[in-house]
Amino acid sequence: MAGIPKRQISAGHRKSQRGTEESPFVKWLLITVALLFSLVFLLLPLVNVFAQAFAKGFTVYWDALKHPNTLSAMKLTLLVTVICVPLNVLFGLAAAWAITKFEFRGKSLLITLIDLPFSVSPVVAGLMFVVLFGLQGFFGEWLADREIRIIFAVPGIALATLFVTFPFVARELIPIMQAAGSDQEQSALTLGANGWQTFWYVTLPSVKMGLLYGTILCIARCVGEFGAVSVVSGHITGKTDTVPLHVEKLYNEYQGAAAFAVASILALGALLTLGLKTWLEWREAKLEELAQQAEQATTQ
Amino acid sequence: MSIELKNITKQFGGVSAVNDVSFTVADGQLVALLGPSGCGKTTVLRMISGLEAPTAGEIFVRGKRVNDVPVQKRNIGFVFQGYALFKSMSVADNIAFGLKIKKWTKADRDARVAELIALLGLKDLENRFPHQLSGGQRQRVALARALAPKPDVLLLDEPFAAVDAKIRQELREMLVNLHHELNVTTIFVTHDQEEAMEVSNRIVIFDKGRLAQIGTPREVYEEPASEFVARFIGVMNVLDCEVHEGVARYGELEFPTHGVTDGQRLRIGFRPYAVQVSNDLTAHRHFAVLRHTYFLGVLLRLELELPSGLIIRARMSKEEYTRLNLTEGREVSLQIRQYRVLSREGETLPPEVSVTHSLSLSPGEGI
Numbered sequence: 001m002a003g004i005p006k007r008q009i010s011a012g013h014r015k016s017q018r019g020t021e022e023s024p025f026v027k028w029l030l031i032t033v034a035l036l037f038s039l040v041f042l043l044l045p046l047v048n049v050f051a052q053a054f055a056k057g058f059t060v061y062w063d064a065l066k067h068p069n070t071l072s073a074m075k076l077t078l079l080v081t082v083i084c085v086p087l088n089v090l091f092g093l094a095a096a097w098a099i100t101k102f103e104f105r106g107k108s109l110l111i112t113l114i115d116l117p118f119s120v121s122p123v124v125a126g127l128m129f130v131v132l133f134g135l136q137g138f139f140g141e142w143l144a145d146r147e148i149r150i151i152f153a154v155p156g157i158a159l160a161t162l163f164v165t166f167p168f169v170a171r172e173l174i175p176i177m178q179a180a181g182s183d184q185e186q187s188a189l190t191l192g193a194n195g196w197q198t199f200w201y202v203t204l205p206s207v208k209m210g211l212l213y214g215t216i217l218c219i220a221r222c223v224g225e226f227g228a229v230s231v232v233s234g235h236i237t238g239k240t241d242t243v244p245l246h247v248e249k250l251y252n253e254y255q256g257a258a259a260f261a262v263a264s265i266l267a268l269g270a271l272l273t274l275g276l277k278t279w280l281e282w283r284e285a286k287l288e289e290l291a292q293q294a295e296q297a298t299t300q
Numbered sequence: 301m302s303i304e305l306k307n308i309t310k311q312f313g314g315v316s317a318v319n320d321v322s323f324t325v326a327d328g329q330l331v332a333l334l335g336p337s338g339c340g341k342t343t344v345l346r347m348i349s350g351l352e353a354p355t356a357g358e359i360f361v362r363g364k365r366v367n368d369v370p371v372q373k374r375n376i377g378f379v380f381q382g383y384a385l386f387k388s389m390s391v392a393d394n395i396a397f398g399l400k401i402k403k404w405t406k407a408d409r410d411a412r413v414a415e416l417i418a419l420l421g422l423k424d425l426e427n428r429f430p431h432q433l434s435g436g437q438r439q440r441v442a443l444a445r446a447l448a449p450k451p452d453v454l455l456l457d458e459p460f461a462a463v464d465a466k467i468r469q470e471l472r473e474m475l476v477n478l479h480h481e482l483n484v485t486t487i488f489v490t491h492d493q494e495e496a497m498e499v500s501n502r503i504v505i506f507d508k509g510r511l512a513q514i515g516t517p518r519e520v521y522e523e524p525a526s527e528f529v530a531r532f533i534g535v536m537n538v539l540d541c542e543v544h545e546g547v548a549r550y551g552e553l554e555f556p557t558h559g560v561t562d563g564q565r566l567r568i569g570f571r572p573y574a575v576q577v578s579n580d581l582t583a584h585r586h587f588a589v590l591r592h593t594y595f596l597g598v599l600l601r602l603e604l605e606l607p608s609g610l611i612i613r614a615r616m617s618k619e620e621y622t623r624l625n626l627t628e629g630r631e632v633s634l635q636i637r638q639y640r641v642l643s644r645e646g647e648t649l650p651p652e653v654s655v656t657h658s659l660s661l662s663p664g665e666g667i
Binding site for chain 1: 349351367372373374376377378380382384385387388389397398401402445446449
């Protein structure tokens with residue numbers, strides 16, 4: 001799907017020197033500005049992270065990574081990701097399905113609510129949970145009586161992350177499912193398929209790519225979330241520190257090299273995510289191209 | 301596979317889309333549901349399929365009430381207007397889908413898919429994906445997919461609307477041939493009266509959610525039950541006449557009718573083919589000037605202007621046009637050989653009242 005518009009763009013690019021095109025000077029100026037900007041503000045800091053991480057040698061780097069507190073932070077971050085991503089995938093699918101396949105009262109409210117985590121500052125999101133579940137909070141006493149800890153504990157971190165990463169899957173799926181309509185599902189029904197078969201064989205394959213993108217973005221945010229998690233975590237070293245919180249703590253404690261070492265893991269993760277997403281897009285475009293070649297070969 | 305609809309009504313949020321519709325479809329028929337857009341024909345089709353539930357009324361298939369039978373269990377084949385092929389599946393997988401759901405063995409599935417590929421001329425396209433097919437090919441895949449599980453009824457929603465004119469003609473012929481070969485009861489929705497006339501052996505005409513008429517293409521054309529049907533099927537000259545001395549009149553035209561009283565208003569309709577035109581000005585009683593000629597192929601449509609300024613449409617073959625040596629602007633004589641009373645005082649007549657009046661061919665007589 002993504003392959004066709006891309007090809008059109010590149011086809012237009014080949015036909016240069018048309019009347020509507022900018023002069024070479026403007027063209028190169030814009031390209032230079034864009035490249036320079038990305039270089040200075042995006043690539044350079046990234047390279048710097050790795051440079052700082054290895055500034056005091058590989059031993060310091062390795063020691064920082066295998067420190068028990070770092071390992072514990074990594075474990076917590078992974079745990080939170082493993083909890084939040086499946087839940088948000090399920091929620092995203094359910095919400096996108098509800099919004100695109102049904103007409104109901106409060107539909108626009110639901111759409112607005114899905115976007116809420118994007119518009120609310122993560123710190124505010126974190127505070128909302130403190131107000132709800134903190135000791136002085138709405139459910140504080142009730143929870144304290146039952147010795148259930150949410151704030152300054154793993155459940156709070158998971159809740160805050162869940163909230164912040166709420167929209168990724170749903171936002172990715174809604175436009176795709178809206179464009180697809182419900183004709184394919186209805187076809188499946190007339191051919192005897194039940195609801196589950198329809199979902200599994202028809203709906204899921206048609207939104208597969210969007211679901212993958214959404215999931216990848218959701219994972220990236222789960223791993224990287226700072227603001228909301230910072231409010232609810234309580235920063236108990238080795239217990240409620242996630243990787244981003246741990247990086248900040250190390251930095252504040254003047255352990256620059258260690259902070260950058262741990263940060264480099266986050267940066268690496270981000271690069272891997274980006275790479276994975278690009279590869280998926282490339283593969284889809286490639287498949288499309290192969291299919292078109294096959295078609296041309298058979299029609300000629 | 302006879303289908304019966306009894307007093308079917310469907311409302312969407314208080315608005316009636318289908319209103320008290322009853323009709324039957326006999327085994328093996330090829331039926332068109334015809335009407336302008338928004339007349340409820342697609343809703344009727346979807347109710348037969350089970351995709352929509354009627355608000356009131358009953359649907360029977362082979363004498364068994366199916367109102368509460370879900371769409372999956374009705375054993376119907378449905379072809380959607382936009383094809384609705386499964387985008388992520390190849391042509392072969394699309395066709396095999398219903399068979400897979402019904403748990404046919406792999407060998408049986410493959411055999412059935414091969415059979416349909418051959419039947420619908422889809423050879424060498426088995427491994428293509430829907431977006432790699434032309435409109436006509438997609439439509440044939442949709443048909444193959446619907447037919448694969450051997451449905452009792454084949455339902456098609458505007459099957460030829462989305463393809464260009466040439467392919468449409470091919471697909472129409474293909475549907476007729478398929479129906480001839482498989483003899484599966486087929487119901488299709490169309491807004492194109494020409495398509496309905498050409499393809500189906502029975503036409504169910506809808507007007508604003510109500511049944512307007514059911515009949516063979518010939519019946520609905522020659523004996524339209526209402527002015528709506530008369531105007532919708534083919535071309536009809538319609539005149540608002542008033543009765544004087546027992547004869548309905550419009551300007552210089554007179555239409556003798558039974559059981560009318562002076563001063564009553566009638567609507568009279570006649571087909572272009574019922575207008576007899578001659579270049580001999582003494583042949584018929586009325587005169588007109590040929591204002592315009594439309595070349596429709598073998599047939600020509602003539603626009604004739606009477607002295608009162610009234611324009612009526614006539615039809616003749618190319619040969620006759622040449623034989624009569626007609627040209628635009630030429631004066632001719634004419635008579636109307638056949639006409640119908642469509643309605644009286646704004647009220648639609650039941651079909652048995654609205655009979656066709658035919659005149660003998662001898663000039664001057666009757667009118």
